[in-house]
Amino acid sequence: MQENRTRILEAAARVYAQHGYRGATTRRIADEAGVNEITLFRHFGTKSALLDCVAHECGIVENVPPLPSDPVHPERELTAWVQARMDHLRSMRQLLLQAMSELQERPDMGPCVGHGPVDAANQLRDYVVRLRRRGLLDTRDGTGLRPLELNAAVAMLMNASFGDAISRPMMPEMFPSPQSKAAGAYVRVFLRAIGHRPADSDLTVVRGSEPTLVRGATRKGRHTPSKSITE
Amino acid sequence: MQENRTRILEAAARVYAQHGYRGATTRRIADEAGVNEITLFRHFGTKSALLDCVAHECGIVENVPPLPSDPVHPERELTAWVQARMDHLRSMRQLLLQAMSELQERPDMGPCVGHGPVDAANQLRDYVVRLRRRGLLDTRDGTGLRPLELNAAVAMLMNASFGDAISRPMMPEMFPSPQSKAAGAYVRVFLRAIGHRPADSDLTVVRGSEPTLVRGATRKGRHTPSKSITE
DNA sequence: CTTACATGCAAGTAACAACTTGCACACAAA
DNA sequence: TTTGTGTGCAAGTTGTTACTTGCATGTAAG
Structure with a gap:
């Protein structure tokens, strides 16, 4: 019967997200949980122990489906992935903000911001590498992006979704x-x-009279197929 | 002789940036300023009044030089601009994080995060419009970006610089x-x-054998010269 | 010198936060 | 029934915070 325990944990996460560490008083948490303040102490001992538990149990959500290991329709796949990530980030918005702002002073909540974004960026990098191996990227000399720029592009997409989810409410x-159309854009x-x-099968989608990129020299960039984009 | 007043204000800004509103105790601020706690009250009356002053005086810094109204070398101009913005954001990192996380609970610090980013985004949007008017953007049908995507690109660059300045320390x-090379990338x-x-004068910079984009159809996209990219 | 003003120091108040202790009640397993 | 466990309630302790009052000091202008 640790129904109360989870109620307290969830309440603590909500209160912390809204008021930060110092503002998350034991009284407020207990009220939010509909539980006596003493019960809270009997379960977790101290306030910091309670919030430690919150930090460690909030990182395990991350139910964003991974990018396919076999790219078929990059725009569709990436849009779904970015959209899912943005939805997830939006649901954790306030908690992320608090954890980030207090990370120096109180690294306990570190697991909360944790490795989610870093893992996602690596996932995206791997996906781009797969795209390149499949010849889906234009890699002509003087045109193909160098590792620095590819990493920059990855960082830009990650920060766009992150910033949109976090900052849009305060500066729309x-x-x-x-x-709803931001992720796709x-x-x-x-x-x-x-x-x-786009692969040949995707060209039907293009609306204009001209194809998006110059044809020919199609499989020319294949000379560095196994090169990772980590410099 | 309001030397003490500014000392208190600067100290308050530092302490607030590091500890947040609740953590910015009058004692800590007074200590940081090297001033008696009572002096603080005699100058500002209350703690919230003091932090209101901080919020209103921190927004007036913003010494980032504007984008040139007459684009000549976009890569160079934008890189300098982005670099300056990132430097500025980095110097306000902790203060921005605190203000953002507490913005719901305490809108007093709103002026601190304020209109800086929004103004910068508008500046960048205007700059892009000028680039397009000058025919420096590829605007062929099916290739040129629609307003939605142009706004997305602007948001991505803004969020890249913002996210880099804010998040790099916690997830390098x-x-x-x-x-040092991120802004350029x-x-x-x-x-x-x-x-x-790139304009003809810039083509000397291109290292590869082929030009970056297809020539010809050079000034074709000029049919909507005055259209803003705000949809 | 005197007046005014800014500041420092000592002390205290009222509120609130994090906990503790002691006692009582309910309920379920032994 | 007994025993243990989880919970609620009342009250109190200890520390901190925001803020006040009263008084003494230094310093610069009149």
């Missing part, structure tokens, strides 16, 4: 609207930046 | 290294995404 004018900009050349 | 693996990715076609 800065972000593309409507919000970020992905299209990203693909264009890394020189994505 | 996510960002292109070395840090973001700008190159951005320019590539919005279809920047």
Whole structure:
């Protein structure tokens, strides 16, 4: 019967997200949980122990489906992935902000911001490498991006989704609207930046009279197929 | 002789940036300022009044030089601009984090995060419009970016610089290294995404055998010269 | 010199936060 | 029934915070 324990943990996460460490008083947490303040101490001993538990149990959510190991339709796949990540980030917005602002003073909440973003960036980098191996990227000399720029592009897409999820509520004018189309727009900009050349099956989607990129020299860039983009 | 007043204000800004509103106790601020705690009250009355002053006087810094109204060398100009913005953001990192995390609970510090980023985004948008008017962007049908994607590209560059300045210390693996080359990399990715076609004078810089983008159809996109990219 | 003002120091108040202790009640397993 | 466990309630302790009052000091202008 540790129903109360989880109630307290969830309440603590909510209160912490809204008020920060110092503002998350034991009284407020107990009230939010609908539990006596003493019960809280009997379960967790101290306030910091309680918030440590919160930090360690909030990082395990991360139910964003991974990018496919076999790229078929990059725009569709990336858009779904970015959208899922943004939804997830939005749901943790306040908690992330608090954890980030207090990370220096109180590294306990570190696991909360944790490795999620870093893992996601690595995932995206690997995906781009796969795209390149499949010849889906334009890699002509003088045109193909060098590792530095590819990493920059990855960072830009990650920061776009992160910043959109975190900052849009406080400065909506800065972000593309409507919000529902932002993820797709970020992905299209990203693909264009890394020189994505749609496969033949995708060319039917193109609306204009001319294809998006110059044809020919199609499989020329294959000379460095196994090179990672980590410099 | 209001030397003490400014000393208190600066100390309050530092302490607030490090500890947040609740953690910025009057005692800590007074100690940091090397001033008796009572002096603080005699000057500002209350703690919240003091921090209000901090919020209103911290927004007036913003010494980032504007983008040139007459684009000549976009990569160079944008890189300098982005670099200056990142330096500025880095210097306000902790203060921004605190203000953002507490903005819901205590909008007093709102002026601190304020309109800086929004203004910068508008500046960048205007700059892109000028680039397009000058025919420096590839605007062929099916290739040129629609307003949604242009806004997305702008948001991505803004968020890249913001996220780099704010988040790099806590997750360095996510960002292109070395840090000193990040701004330039973001700008190159951005320019590539919005279809920047270097002017003839810039073509000498291109290292490869082929020019970056297809020539011809040079001034074709001029049919909508005055259209803003705000949809 | 005197007046005014800014500051420092000592002491205290009222509120609140993190806990503790002691006792009582309910309920379930032994 | 007994025993243990989880919970609630009342009250109190200890420390901190925001803020006040009263008084003494230095210093610069009149």
